[in-house]
Amino acid sequence: MRCLITGGAGFIASHLAETLRNQNHEVVLFDIRNLPTESPLVEGDIRDTAHLTSTLRNHRTEAVFHLAALPGVRLSVREPARVIDINVQGTTSVLEAARLAGVQRLTFVSSSSVYGLGLPMPFQEDVTPTLPISPYAASKLAGEALCHAYSRLYNLPITVTRLFTVYGPRQRPDLAFYKFIAAITAGQPIPIYGNGDTCRDYTYCTDAARALAATLHLSTPFDIVNIASGLPIPLTEVIAAIEGVAGRPALREHLPPQPGDVDATFADITKAARILHYAPSVSLTDGIRAQWQWQTR
Numbered sequence: 001m002r003c004l005i006t007g008g009a010g011f012i013a014s015h016l017a018e019t020l021r022n023q024n025h026e027v028v029l030f031d032i033r034n035l036p037t038e039s040p041l042v043e044g045d046i047r048d049t050a051h052l053t054s055t056l057r058n059h060r061t062e063a064v065f066h067l068a069a070l071p072g073v074r075l076s077v078r079e080p081a082r083v084i085d086i087n088v089q090g091t092t093s094v095l096e097a098a099r100l101a102g103v104q105r106l107t108f109v110s111s112s113s114v115y116g117l118g119l120p121m122p123f124q125e126d127v128t129p130t131l132p133i134s135p136y137a138a139s140k141l142a143g144e145a146l147c148h149a150y151s152r153l154y155n156l157p158i159t160v161t162r163l164f165t166v167y168g169p170r171q172r173p174d175l176a177f178y179k180f181i182a183a184i185t186a187g188q189p190i191p192i193y194g195n196g197d198t199c200r201d202y203t204y205c206t207d208a209a210r211a212l213a214a215t216l217h218l219s220t221p222f223d224i225v226n227i228a229s230g231l232p233i234p235l236t237e238v239i240a241a242i243e244g245v246a247g248r249p250a251l252r253e254h255l256p257p258q259p260g261d262v263d264a265t266f267a268d269i270t271k272a273a274r275i276l277h278y279a280p281s282v283s284l285t286d287g288i289r290a291q292w293q294w295q296t297r
Contacts, residue, residue: 003028006064012067012205023213030044031068046068064094064105072136083139084135084142088146091143108144110141110224125271135260165265171205201229206281214277225276242288
């Protein structure tokens with residue numbers, strides 16, 4: 001298929017583009033940043049509906065993967081209006097461009113943060129309520145709602161994928177694993193917010209990319225699916241795994257809890273296994289080792 005990835009110069013998008021190319025799909029990237037890539041890249045802002053529509057038409061795009069967003073819970077606490085503008089208005093623009101260009105299928109990348117705090121675990125897509133506690137999480141939930149409306153009104157098949165804490169090579173420098181590896185390498189303390197007993201369901205980048213690519217084969221008009229490992233891991237175990245790969249202990253700096261952060265995430269991935277034939281294949285230790293080798297090369 002002919003695919004376009006918004007936010008195509010980003011971390012997860014780079015792995016998705018590789019996966020799609022390896023599956024013999026044609027890939028075009030759309031991003032506000034003009035960075036060197038192995039796929040054609042069109043520079044533009046997703047909020048520019050006219051430019052995005054013409055790009056989709058010019059490349060005869062059949063499927064869109066919408067990854068572009070202003071990410072980050074903490075950034076959204078500091079700059080909520082900016083995050084809402086880019087993430088919500090941007091998603092509206094992408095959906096409208098896809099509708100006008102006659103795109104056959106769209107995949108929207110959402111976030112585990114839409115679930116919020118204090119909910120029964122594991123999180124189930126069709127059972128667990130969504131109670132976001134940050135503007136970023138709220139913007140992603142708004143995007144999901146827009147996707148549902150466009151799917152029903154305009155017969156645009158859409159899959160919403162809720163990704164859980166993706167890590168691996170090419171990870172953004174503002175994310176935890178990158179910060180931890182950089183700190184250990186420099187002999188500086190790892191920042192730990194709160195008492196360090198948080199848990200996350202981590203997803204290796206290539207597992208996430210394979211799951212996203214698999215949405216091309218769905219025939220349902222609308223679906224929401226968790227993409228994760230299905231295994232919550234305490235922060236203490238993550239740090240121990242990084243120490244093991246690094247071959248030296250980490251210094252620790254305890255800091256106050258951050259507003260908008262959740263205590264734990266844990267996905268039920270039964271639906272992903274059923275509809276996407278998804279099964280995570282990279283262990284935490286192997287994934288950390290791969291990121292360490294990329295980051296310290």
